[in-house]
Amino acid sequence: MCPTPDITLADPQQIIADLxxxxxxxxxxxxxxxxxxxxxxxxxxxxxxxPGDLTPVFDAMLERAIRLCEADFGFFLSYQHGKYAxxxxxxxxxxxxxxxxxxxxPGAMEANTSIAQGGGYVHIDDxxxxxxxxxxxxxxxxxxxxxxGRTGLGIPLRKDGALLGTFNLVRYDVRPFSxxxxxxxxxxxxxxxxxxxxxxxxxxxxxRTAELQEALEYQTATSEVLRSLVAxxxx
Numbered sequence: 503m504c505p506t507p508d509i510t511l512a513d514p515q516q517i518i519a520d521l522x523x524x525x526x527x528x529x530x531x532x533x534x535x536x537x538x539x540x541x542x543x544x545x546x547x548x549x550x551x552x553p554g555d556l557t558p559v560f561d562a563m564l565e566r567a568i569r570l571c572e573a574d575f576g577f578f579l580s581y582q583h584g585k586y587a588x589x590x591x592x593x594x595x596x597x598x599x600x601x602x603x604x605x606x607x608p609g610a611m612e613a614n615t616s617i618a619q620g621g622g623y624v625h626i627d628d629x630x631x632x633x634x635x636x637x638x639x640x641x642x643x644x645x646x647x648x649x650x651g652r653t654g655l656g657i658p659l660r661k662d663g664a665l666l667g668t669f670n671l672v673r674y675d676v677r678p679f680s681x682x683x684x685x686x687x688x689x690x691x692x693x694x695x696x697x698x699x700x701x702x703x704x705x706x707x708x709x710r711t712a713e714l715q716e717a718l719e720y721q722t723a724t725s726e727v728l729r730s731l732v733a734x735x736x737x
Contacts, residue, residue: 556589556590560578561590573671573679574593577602595649609640611639614670624654626653627678650674653673655671669690671687
């Protein structure tokens with residue numbers, strides 16, 4: 503006679519609990535994805551509604567990125583002629599905001615220097631526990647000591663390989679950003695590049711239009727003078 507197999511039935515309550523937990527996780531993922539898609543659509547709408555004006559675009563990106571990525575503050579740096587300059591910030595402490603208005607250029611060991619040299623995004627778990635801070639780099643010291651930053655994320659803004667600036671998010675506590683959060687900021691950075699390029703094209707178009715208008719007015723004035731001279735000769 504064959505022995506009866508020892509079959510242990512799963513606890514129904516445990517099965518229900520596991521299903522509920524899985525459902526909650528799937529629901530949270532769906533809600534997170536929906537919130538990110540909504541934020542992206544809102545930013546694109548602001549870009550379309552504010553052609554040539556980067557201020558509302560940067561403000562919207564910073565506010566949504568800080569909220570969705572659970573950061574404490576953020577800022578954009580522009581990059582021109584080999585130098586960084588403060589472009590826009592959100593949630594900055596007063597002392598750090600004042601510093602950024604006349605900021606030092608990032609030092610050799612800084613994240614933004616690495617980006618300027620062609621690197622990709624930079625994610626620093628603890629900015630206080632790093633060579634740049636220990637070496638007394640003014641920019642890093644300002645982020646930590648004046649801004650209160652610990653974990654930092656820097657995303658490059660590039661157009662056809664050329665660096666236009668960086669998108670930076672910072673947390674007060676040591677808590678690394680997730681892969682999804684980094685991807686979201688990268689998406690916002692791509693939109694920022696679109697907004698910057700649109701602003702540049704609009705500015706160039708306005709300048710060209712002004713130049714053509716000036717040239718037309720000059721030609722019109724010249725024609726009027728010539729007609730006056732011809733009329734005098736005929737008389």
